[in-house]
Amino acid sequence: MTILQKSPDKSRVSFFYKQMIAVMGINIIPLLVMSTMLYTNFITDYKNNLIEVMSSKISLLAATSRSALVFNDSEAATTLLASLKEYTATRYVQIYNTDMELFAEYKRLGQIVDVPAEDYKNNAFFKNENIYLSQRIMMGDDYLGVIVLSANTDTLNVQKNNYLLISSSVLLASLIMAFILNWQLQGRLTAPIRELITLVSYVAENKRYHKRLYIDRDDEIGDLILGVNTMLDTIETHETQLFQRANYDELTELPNRHLLMERLEHGIHAAERNKTEMALLFLDLDRFKIINDSLGHRIGDEVLVQVAAKLSNTMRKSDSISRWGGDEFVILIENVEKVLDVEHIIEKIMLEIDQPMMLENHLLHISTSIGVAFFPQDGKDSLSLIKHADISMYKAKEKGPGKYEYFNTSMLNDSVQRLTIEAQIYKALKDEDFFLVYQPQVAVNSECIIGFEALIRWNLNGRFVPPDEFLPVIEEVGLMYELTLWILAQACKQNEIWQRAGLLPVTVAVNFPASFILHPDCVKNVQSILSDSGLAPKYLEIELTENTFINSRITAVSVLRILQDLGINIAIDDFGTGYSCLSYLKDLPIGTLKIDGSFITELGVSHSNTGIVQSIITLGKSLDMLLVAECVETELQYSILRDMKCDIIQGYLFSRPLTVDDAASYLVKYSLQKI
């Protein structure tokens, strides 16, 4: 019978054998007791029988020897006693008269009288392996004498040996029978236990929980098996859940970072073995933080779920799509034959994600930036590939939303530089190294200043860092909201200072990123800054890009309406380059359109471009909006714009962005002109 032996220790005794030993031990005790009792009973019976036989003999002799005593015939008595000669156990028999004088005796050859007649007791007794009996010889009431008899107990000893043999044989036979029956019984009874042990060992060794035992019994063992099965069900469920949690993203149900790394490792080995290439796509949703901050995490989560679904629908089943974390997804494409194939896939992904999605009455436009790294040329191991795809993604993001970028080694330097910038930004914020410059906005008709656009600058160790270098980083690290508040506060405060100084009252335009508008505390903080600075809301203009309305138009519009109601003017910056759905213009509380500088630069050069500018101006006018042309640098541009009835000019033609003091001087100059 095979019993599970986990320990290499050969002296280990299995449960089955222990139970057998215990049961046999339990069986042996009663059998031993019974055999002993049987043996004792046999011996006692035989002794009693011996005593009875001897008693009957001595009684017979006593009865038959009366007459010999009466007639004092010792010869007759001796003859009588000699009748015991045939009874070989007899040692001696004696008759004593009333004076205890020996009257007659029979004594076997070699036997001696070892117990005096006076020492005989009323009952038979055993001594020195002999039996001794005595009986008074009576005739009616007359006492005639006493007869004593001694016999050896050789037959008793023989019987003892016989009985011992019988008892031992019965005991041995019983034990053998008990052992065989118990062996069979234990085998049957412990069969399910052994199955359980085998199952538990299998589970312990293989860490697999799919096996179950069949239950066909309604007893405690059945309960035990049911319990183990139920336990395995629970463990398997937990194991599945643990595996799911360890390897899959709970929200999107896509493989998580852990499983991706496993698949990537596996894919690298396969690619090495098969001499094939792989592409790793690192996706990061654009402006997702804005959605999360403005519409809440619930909608943010739903966006992630829908993006995951879109990716799953777009990609082949052989491709591994995983959620890397946050709004980042990683796609592993194996067996890549041509870069062009990857490019088609990327475009397909972008096209699918670009499709607007309606979530709780919010029409959202999502885009993604994608970084691409190839195996083996861009990285020999999984970590390198991930890192390089990530860097590529950041590079793509720098180009604007909805772009993708292939990895090249020069990006590594850029990446290092970006990290350096991040660190320097934190330091700059702490040390207040940022400052504002103000670019005048001049009315076309009067050529009089009507406002400034506040622009941020960063003096990094004597070098001015371009805003397009550090602003995306600030957006990425999540500091844009705080920076915007700081800019707003500075601009409002400065404008109020100028006005209090008696300078020409002008508006100050501050660029609001989409994330700021969609921030839940946007209105409250704007009000607070205006209140703190003392600036009238009508002297504040907010510049937004068209993309502000892409993610959540409803929320943006509601916020803007509140700000407009406060008296703040709303301007659309870089108009014509972003979200091109013009129908929203009529619904938005917009007072100003700022034509993107790229159109202005081409004025007079490209006929079609001039037409676009004219169309924008016509559109703005038809909606009672002011038109601002930025990046105006030449007289020709100015002339054309004036002819097109553009309202306001901003650009180097009139002034570069000015420091606070220069701006104040500029205002002073115009203030004097006005006087």
Added chain:
Amino acid sequence: MSGGCLISLLSLLLYSSVNAENLLSKEDKLKAAYLFNFTKFIEWPTLGRSERPSSIRICVDDSSAFTQFLAKLVANRRVGKFQKTVEVLSLETAGGCELLFVRGGEKKLTIKLNHTVVVADSASVYFPNVAMFFYVKKSKLRFEIDLKKIKSLNVVVSSELLKLARVRS
């Protein structure tokens, strides 16, 4: 009498009957005792329960000393399964005997000896229907039983008695 052995009793009685004893030989005394003991091993069917409290009568044709000794010996003694008393009578005066001890020659009897066991003093005593007689062998007193005679008397002699006796069949 309780608890005493017959031999001791015999000695005691012999001692108490000094006069009679002195007149009797040891052999006679033994014979007297034997006669008494015979009553213990012989059953007379005529002495049934209905005849109680009648006694077992031992008739003696001998001298008064023997009779006197025997009478003293059996006085107040009861024998047999019916616990009959034993009475010693002179042959002349007896109305009947269960046991008759004859020492001399044939005499004219006035009684019928239907079931009487006649015991002769010796083999030389001539008497009709003697069923038992004493003899001495190796200086020991012995007795012989004529089984045929005993059977004719319709009495039952114990095998124990027969075992001790020399039996003539």
